[in-house]
Amino acid sequence: MPLSQPVSRSLQHTREVICQGYLRDDGLWDIEGHLTDTKTFRMRCIERNDGYIPVGEPLHGMALRITVDLDLNILDAEASMDFTPFDLCPSIADAYRQLIGLKIESGFTKKTRSLFGGVQGCTHLVELLGPLATTAYQATHQARQDRxxxxxxxxxxxxxxxxxxxxxxxxxxxxxxxxxxxxxxxx
Known part of the structure:
Protein backbone atom coordinates (compact mmCIF):
# COMPACT_ATOMS: atom_id res chain seq x y z
CA MET A 1 0.00 0.00 0.00
CA PRO A 2 1.49 3.37 -0.98
CA LEU A 3 1.73 6.39 1.31
CA SER A 4 -1.28 8.66 1.44
CA GLN A 5 -1.49 11.72 -0.81
CA PRO A 6 0.60 14.51 0.78
CA VAL A 7 -0.37 18.16 1.10
CA SER A 8 1.13 20.62 -1.38
CA ARG A 9 4.88 20.91 -0.75
CA SER A 10 8.27 21.70 -2.29
CA LEU A 11 11.35 19.49 -2.17
CA GLN A 12 14.25 20.99 -0.17
CA HIS A 13 16.62 18.12 0.56
CA THR A 14 17.39 14.66 -0.80
CA ARG A 15 19.45 12.01 0.93
CA GLU A 16 20.34 9.02 -1.19
CA VAL A 17 21.80 5.92 0.39
CA ILE A 18 22.82 3.26 -2.09
CA CYS A 19 24.39 0.02 -0.93
CA GLN A 20 25.56 -2.76 -3.22
CA GLY A 21 27.07 -6.18 -2.59
CA TYR A 22 29.56 -7.77 -4.98
CA LEU A 23 30.86 -11.33 -5.09
CA ARG A 24 34.54 -11.07 -5.89
CA ASP A 25 36.46 -13.47 -8.11
CA ASP A 26 38.44 -14.62 -5.04
CA GLY A 27 35.25 -15.72 -3.21
CA LEU A 28 35.13 -12.75 -0.85
CA TRP A 29 32.44 -10.07 -0.89
CA ASP A 30 32.79 -6.30 -1.35
CA ILE A 31 29.96 -4.32 0.18
CA GLU A 32 29.83 -0.65 -0.83
CA GLY A 33 27.66 2.08 0.60
CA HIS A 34 27.30 5.61 -0.75
CA LEU A 35 25.56 8.50 1.01
CA THR A 36 24.75 11.70 -0.87
CA ASP A 37 22.91 14.78 0.41
CA THR A 38 21.79 17.47 -2.04
CA LYS A 39 19.69 20.61 -1.74
CA THR A 40 17.28 22.16 -4.23
CA PHE A 41 18.65 25.61 -3.46
CA ARG A 42 22.03 27.33 -3.35
CA MET A 43 23.23 26.63 0.19
CA ARG A 44 25.53 28.81 2.27
CA CYS A 45 28.69 26.86 3.20
CA ILE A 46 31.68 28.98 4.18
CA GLU A 47 34.37 26.41 3.35
CA ARG A 48 33.12 25.50 -0.12
CA ASN A 49 33.48 27.24 -3.46
CA ASP A 50 32.65 30.94 -3.09
CA GLY A 51 30.93 30.28 0.25
CA TYR A 52 28.01 28.47 -1.33
CA ILE A 53 27.16 25.00 -2.59
CA PRO A 54 25.43 25.19 -5.98
CA VAL A 55 22.09 23.47 -6.55
CA GLY A 56 22.70 19.80 -7.30
CA GLU A 57 26.27 19.66 -5.95
CA PRO A 58 26.37 17.33 -2.94
CA LEU A 59 26.71 18.75 0.55
CA HIS A 60 27.77 15.25 1.58
CA GLY A 61 29.21 12.64 -0.79
CA MET A 62 30.69 9.77 1.18
CA ALA A 63 31.34 6.08 0.73
CA LEU A 64 32.38 3.01 2.67
CA ARG A 65 33.59 -0.30 1.30
CA ILE A 66 34.06 -3.37 3.44
CA THR A 67 35.33 -6.74 2.32
CA VAL A 68 33.78 -9.70 4.13
CA ASP A 69 33.98 -13.46 4.04
CA LEU A 70 30.92 -15.69 4.03
CA ASP A 71 30.81 -15.59 7.85
CA LEU A 72 30.62 -11.77 7.69
CA ASN A 73 34.05 -11.19 9.17
CA ILE A 74 35.35 -7.82 7.97
CA LEU A 75 38.70 -8.36 6.28
CA ASP A 76 39.21 -4.90 4.82
CA ALA A 77 37.59 -1.47 5.11
CA GLU A 78 37.93 1.84 3.32
CA ALA A 79 36.11 5.17 3.61
CA SER A 80 36.08 8.14 1.27
CA MET A 81 34.63 11.60 1.72
CA ASP A 82 34.55 13.42 -1.61
CA PHE A 83 32.02 16.11 -0.66
CA THR A 84 31.92 17.55 2.85
CA PRO A 85 30.91 20.89 4.35
CA PHE A 86 34.29 21.36 6.06
CA ASP A 87 37.84 20.75 4.86
CA LEU A 88 38.64 18.83 8.05
CA CYS A 89 35.92 16.18 7.56
CA PRO A 90 37.91 13.78 5.32
CA SER A 91 40.70 13.50 7.91
CA ILE A 92 38.59 10.96 9.86
CA ALA A 93 38.18 8.54 6.92
CA ASP A 94 41.18 6.37 7.85
CA ALA A 95 39.64 5.70 11.30
CA TYR A 96 37.17 3.36 9.59
CA ARG A 97 39.99 0.85 9.05
CA GLN A 98 39.17 -0.10 12.65
CA LEU A 99 36.30 -2.10 11.17
CA ILE A 100 38.86 -4.71 10.10
CA GLY A 101 38.57 -7.69 12.41
CA LEU A 102 34.95 -7.05 13.42
CA LYS A 103 32.14 -9.44 12.54
CA ILE A 104 28.69 -8.37 11.40
CA GLU A 105 26.52 -10.05 14.01
CA SER A 106 24.42 -9.17 17.03
CA GLY A 107 26.05 -6.20 18.77
CA PHE A 108 27.71 -4.84 15.62
CA THR A 109 25.88 -1.50 15.78
CA LYS A 110 26.76 -1.02 19.45
CA LYS A 111 30.41 -1.83 18.77
CA THR A 112 30.65 0.56 15.80
CA ARG A 113 28.99 3.36 17.77
CA SER A 114 31.56 2.92 20.52
CA LEU A 115 34.39 3.03 17.96
CA PHE A 116 33.11 5.92 15.85
CA GLY A 117 30.62 7.83 18.03
CA GLY A 118 31.03 11.52 18.75
CA VAL A 119 34.38 13.04 17.85
CA GLN A 120 35.85 9.61 17.03
CA GLY A 121 34.05 9.44 13.71
CA CYS A 122 31.67 11.03 11.22
CA THR A 123 27.94 11.04 11.94
CA HIS A 124 27.13 10.29 8.31
CA LEU A 125 29.54 7.36 7.96
CA VAL A 126 28.25 5.92 11.24
CA GLU A 127 24.71 6.15 9.84
CA LEU A 128 25.88 4.37 6.69
CA LEU A 129 27.21 1.40 8.66
CA GLY A 130 23.70 0.10 9.44
CA PRO A 131 22.55 -0.20 5.81
CA LEU A 132 26.02 -1.47 4.87
CA ALA A 133 25.77 -4.31 7.41
CA THR A 134 22.26 -5.18 6.23
CA THR A 135 23.48 -5.21 2.63
CA ALA A 136 26.33 -7.55 3.57
CA TYR A 137 23.80 -9.88 5.15
CA GLN A 138 21.47 -9.72 2.14
CA ALA A 139 24.23 -10.03 -0.47
CA THR A 140 25.67 -13.16 1.12
CA HIS A 141 22.37 -14.68 2.24
CA GLN A 142 21.88 -17.16 -0.59
CA ALA A 143 25.47 -18.39 -0.46
CA ARG A 144 25.26 -18.83 3.33
CA GLN A 145 21.90 -20.55 3.01
CA ASP A 146 23.28 -22.93 0.39
CA ARG A 147 26.24 -23.67 2.66
Missing part, protein backbone atom coordinates in the same frame (compact mmCIF):
# COMPACT_ATOMS: atom_id res chain seq x y z
CA UNK A 148 24.23 -24.11 5.87
CA UNK A 149 20.88 -25.49 4.66
CA UNK A 150 21.73 -29.08 5.54
CA UNK A 151 22.26 -28.07 9.16
CA UNK A 152 18.82 -26.45 9.36
CA UNK A 153 17.05 -29.36 7.69
CA UNK A 154 18.73 -31.84 10.01
CA UNK A 155 17.82 -29.78 13.05
CA UNK A 156 21.44 -29.27 14.04
CA UNK A 157 21.13 -25.49 14.41
CA UNK A 158 18.31 -23.00 13.90
CA UNK A 159 18.21 -20.67 10.92
CA UNK A 160 19.84 -17.34 11.85
CA UNK A 161 16.61 -15.44 11.15
CA UNK A 162 14.72 -17.29 13.88
CA UNK A 163 13.06 -14.74 16.23
CA UNK A 164 14.61 -11.79 14.35
CA UNK A 165 11.19 -10.30 13.49
CA UNK A 166 7.48 -11.13 13.76
CA UNK A 167 7.53 -13.25 10.59
CA UNK A 168 10.29 -15.48 11.95
CA UNK A 169 8.68 -15.91 15.39
CA UNK A 170 9.68 -19.40 16.53
CA UNK A 171 6.04 -20.10 17.38
CA UNK A 172 4.63 -18.53 14.21
CA UNK A 173 3.28 -19.97 10.95
CA UNK A 174 6.41 -19.42 8.81
CA UNK A 175 8.63 -21.38 11.20
CA UNK A 176 5.89 -24.03 11.58
CA UNK A 177 5.76 -24.44 7.81
CA UNK A 178 9.46 -24.36 6.90
CA UNK A 179 11.34 -25.39 10.06
CA UNK A 180 8.82 -27.34 12.18
CA UNK A 181 11.62 -28.92 14.23
CA UNK A 182 12.50 -25.43 15.57
CA UNK A 183 8.95 -24.44 16.62
CA UNK A 184 8.66 -23.31 20.22
CA UNK A 185 5.43 -22.78 22.06
CA UNK A 186 4.58 -19.53 23.82
CA UNK A 187 3.61 -19.93 27.43
Missing amino acids: DKGNWDAGAEPPPLLNSCHTFDSSGPVVQKYWPHFVSSKE
Whole structure:
Protein backbone atom coordinates (compact mmCIF):
# COMPACT_ATOMS: atom_id res chain seq x y z
CA MET A 1 0.00 0.00 0.00
CA PRO A 2 1.49 3.37 -0.98
CA LEU A 3 1.73 6.39 1.31
CA SER A 4 -1.28 8.66 1.44
CA GLN A 5 -1.49 11.72 -0.81
CA PRO A 6 0.60 14.51 0.78
CA VAL A 7 -0.37 18.16 1.10
CA SER A 8 1.13 20.62 -1.38
CA ARG A 9 4.88 20.91 -0.75
CA SER A 10 8.27 21.70 -2.29
CA LEU A 11 11.35 19.49 -2.17
CA GLN A 12 14.25 20.99 -0.17
CA HIS A 13 16.62 18.12 0.56
CA THR A 14 17.39 14.66 -0.80
CA ARG A 15 19.45 12.01 0.93
CA GLU A 16 20.34 9.02 -1.19
CA VAL A 17 21.80 5.92 0.39
CA ILE A 18 22.82 3.26 -2.09
CA CYS A 19 24.39 0.02 -0.93
CA GLN A 20 25.56 -2.76 -3.22
CA GLY A 21 27.07 -6.18 -2.59
CA TYR A 22 29.56 -7.77 -4.98
CA LEU A 23 30.86 -11.33 -5.09
CA ARG A 24 34.54 -11.07 -5.89
CA ASP A 25 36.46 -13.47 -8.11
CA ASP A 26 38.44 -14.62 -5.04
CA GLY A 27 35.25 -15.72 -3.21
CA LEU A 28 35.13 -12.75 -0.85
CA TRP A 29 32.44 -10.07 -0.89
CA ASP A 30 32.79 -6.30 -1.35
CA ILE A 31 29.96 -4.32 0.18
CA GLU A 32 29.83 -0.65 -0.83
CA GLY A 33 27.66 2.08 0.60
CA HIS A 34 27.30 5.61 -0.75
CA LEU A 35 25.56 8.50 1.01
CA THR A 36 24.75 11.70 -0.87
CA ASP A 37 22.91 14.78 0.41
CA THR A 38 21.79 17.47 -2.04
CA LYS A 39 19.69 20.61 -1.74
CA THR A 40 17.28 22.16 -4.23
CA PHE A 41 18.65 25.61 -3.46
CA ARG A 42 22.03 27.33 -3.35
CA MET A 43 23.23 26.63 0.19
CA ARG A 44 25.53 28.81 2.27
CA CYS A 45 28.69 26.86 3.20
CA ILE A 46 31.68 28.98 4.18
CA GLU A 47 34.37 26.41 3.35
CA ARG A 48 33.12 25.50 -0.12
CA ASN A 49 33.48 27.24 -3.46
CA ASP A 50 32.65 30.94 -3.09
CA GLY A 51 30.93 30.28 0.25
CA TYR A 52 28.01 28.47 -1.33
CA ILE A 53 27.16 25.00 -2.59
CA PRO A 54 25.43 25.19 -5.98
CA VAL A 55 22.09 23.47 -6.55
CA GLY A 56 22.70 19.80 -7.30
CA GLU A 57 26.27 19.66 -5.95
CA PRO A 58 26.37 17.33 -2.94
CA LEU A 59 26.71 18.75 0.55
CA HIS A 60 27.77 15.25 1.58
CA GLY A 61 29.21 12.64 -0.79
CA MET A 62 30.69 9.77 1.18
CA ALA A 63 31.34 6.08 0.73
CA LEU A 64 32.38 3.01 2.67
CA ARG A 65 33.59 -0.30 1.30
CA ILE A 66 34.06 -3.37 3.44
CA THR A 67 35.33 -6.74 2.32
CA VAL A 68 33.78 -9.70 4.13
CA ASP A 69 33.98 -13.46 4.04
CA LEU A 70 30.92 -15.69 4.03
CA ASP A 71 30.81 -15.59 7.85
CA LEU A 72 30.62 -11.77 7.69
CA ASN A 73 34.05 -11.19 9.17
CA ILE A 74 35.35 -7.82 7.97
CA LEU A 75 38.70 -8.36 6.28
CA ASP A 76 39.21 -4.90 4.82
CA ALA A 77 37.59 -1.47 5.11
CA GLU A 78 37.93 1.84 3.32
CA ALA A 79 36.11 5.17 3.61
CA SER A 80 36.08 8.14 1.27
CA MET A 81 34.63 11.60 1.72
CA ASP A 82 34.55 13.42 -1.61
CA PHE A 83 32.02 16.11 -0.66
CA THR A 84 31.92 17.55 2.85
CA PRO A 85 30.91 20.89 4.35
CA PHE A 86 34.29 21.36 6.06
CA ASP A 87 37.84 20.75 4.86
CA LEU A 88 38.64 18.83 8.05
CA CYS A 89 35.92 16.18 7.56
CA PRO A 90 37.91 13.78 5.32
CA SER A 91 40.70 13.50 7.91
CA ILE A 92 38.59 10.96 9.86
CA ALA A 93 38.18 8.54 6.92
CA ASP A 94 41.18 6.37 7.85
CA ALA A 95 39.64 5.70 11.30
CA TYR A 96 37.17 3.36 9.59
CA ARG A 97 39.99 0.85 9.05
CA GLN A 98 39.17 -0.10 12.65
CA LEU A 99 36.30 -2.10 11.17
CA ILE A 100 38.86 -4.71 10.10
CA GLY A 101 38.57 -7.69 12.41
CA LEU A 102 34.95 -7.05 13.42
CA LYS A 103 32.14 -9.44 12.54
CA ILE A 104 28.69 -8.37 11.40
CA GLU A 105 26.52 -10.05 14.01
CA SER A 106 24.42 -9.17 17.03
CA GLY A 107 26.05 -6.20 18.77
CA PHE A 108 27.71 -4.84 15.62
CA THR A 109 25.88 -1.50 15.78
CA LYS A 110 26.76 -1.02 19.45
CA LYS A 111 30.41 -1.83 18.77
CA THR A 112 30.65 0.56 15.80
CA ARG A 113 28.99 3.36 17.77
CA SER A 114 31.56 2.92 20.52
CA LEU A 115 34.39 3.03 17.96
CA PHE A 116 33.11 5.92 15.85
CA GLY A 117 30.62 7.83 18.03
CA GLY A 118 31.03 11.52 18.75
CA VAL A 119 34.38 13.04 17.85
CA GLN A 120 35.85 9.61 17.03
CA GLY A 121 34.05 9.44 13.71
CA CYS A 122 31.67 11.03 11.22
CA THR A 123 27.94 11.04 11.94
CA HIS A 124 27.13 10.29 8.31
CA LEU A 125 29.54 7.36 7.96
CA VAL A 126 28.25 5.92 11.24
CA GLU A 127 24.71 6.15 9.84
CA LEU A 128 25.88 4.37 6.69
CA LEU A 129 27.21 1.40 8.66
CA GLY A 130 23.70 0.10 9.44
CA PRO A 131 22.55 -0.20 5.81
CA LEU A 132 26.02 -1.47 4.87
CA ALA A 133 25.77 -4.31 7.41
CA THR A 134 22.26 -5.18 6.23
CA THR A 135 23.48 -5.21 2.63
CA ALA A 136 26.33 -7.55 3.57
CA TYR A 137 23.80 -9.88 5.15
CA GLN A 138 21.47 -9.72 2.14
CA ALA A 139 24.23 -10.03 -0.47
CA THR A 140 25.67 -13.16 1.12
CA HIS A 141 22.37 -14.68 2.24
CA GLN A 142 21.88 -17.16 -0.59
CA ALA A 143 25.47 -18.39 -0.46
CA ARG A 144 25.26 -18.83 3.33
CA GLN A 145 21.90 -20.55 3.01
CA ASP A 146 23.28 -22.93 0.39
CA ARG A 147 26.24 -23.67 2.66
CA ASP A 148 24.23 -24.11 5.87
CA LYS A 149 20.88 -25.49 4.66
CA GLY A 150 21.73 -29.08 5.54
CA ASN A 151 22.26 -28.07 9.16
CA TRP A 152 18.82 -26.45 9.36
CA ASP A 153 17.05 -29.36 7.69
CA ALA A 154 18.73 -31.84 10.01
CA GLY A 155 17.82 -29.78 13.05
CA ALA A 156 21.44 -29.27 14.04
CA GLU A 157 21.13 -25.49 14.41
CA PRO A 158 18.31 -23.00 13.90
CA PRO A 159 18.21 -20.67 10.92
CA PRO A 160 19.84 -17.34 11.85
CA LEU A 161 16.61 -15.44 11.15
CA LEU A 162 14.72 -17.29 13.88
CA ASN A 163 13.06 -14.74 16.23
CA SER A 164 14.61 -11.79 14.35
CA CYS A 165 11.19 -10.30 13.49
CA HIS A 166 7.48 -11.13 13.76
CA THR A 167 7.53 -13.25 10.59
CA PHE A 168 10.29 -15.48 11.95
CA ASP A 169 8.68 -15.91 15.39
CA SER A 170 9.68 -19.40 16.53
CA SER A 171 6.04 -20.10 17.38
CA GLY A 172 4.63 -18.53 14.21
CA PRO A 173 3.28 -19.97 10.95
CA VAL A 174 6.41 -19.42 8.81
CA VAL A 175 8.63 -21.38 11.20
CA GLN A 176 5.89 -24.03 11.58
CA LYS A 177 5.76 -24.44 7.81
CA TYR A 178 9.46 -24.36 6.90
CA TRP A 179 11.34 -25.39 10.06
CA PRO A 180 8.82 -27.34 12.18
CA HIS A 181 11.62 -28.92 14.23
CA PHE A 182 12.50 -25.43 15.57
CA VAL A 183 8.95 -24.44 16.62
CA SER A 184 8.66 -23.31 20.22
CA SER A 185 5.43 -22.78 22.06
CA LYS A 186 4.58 -19.53 23.82
CA GLU A 187 3.61 -19.93 27.43
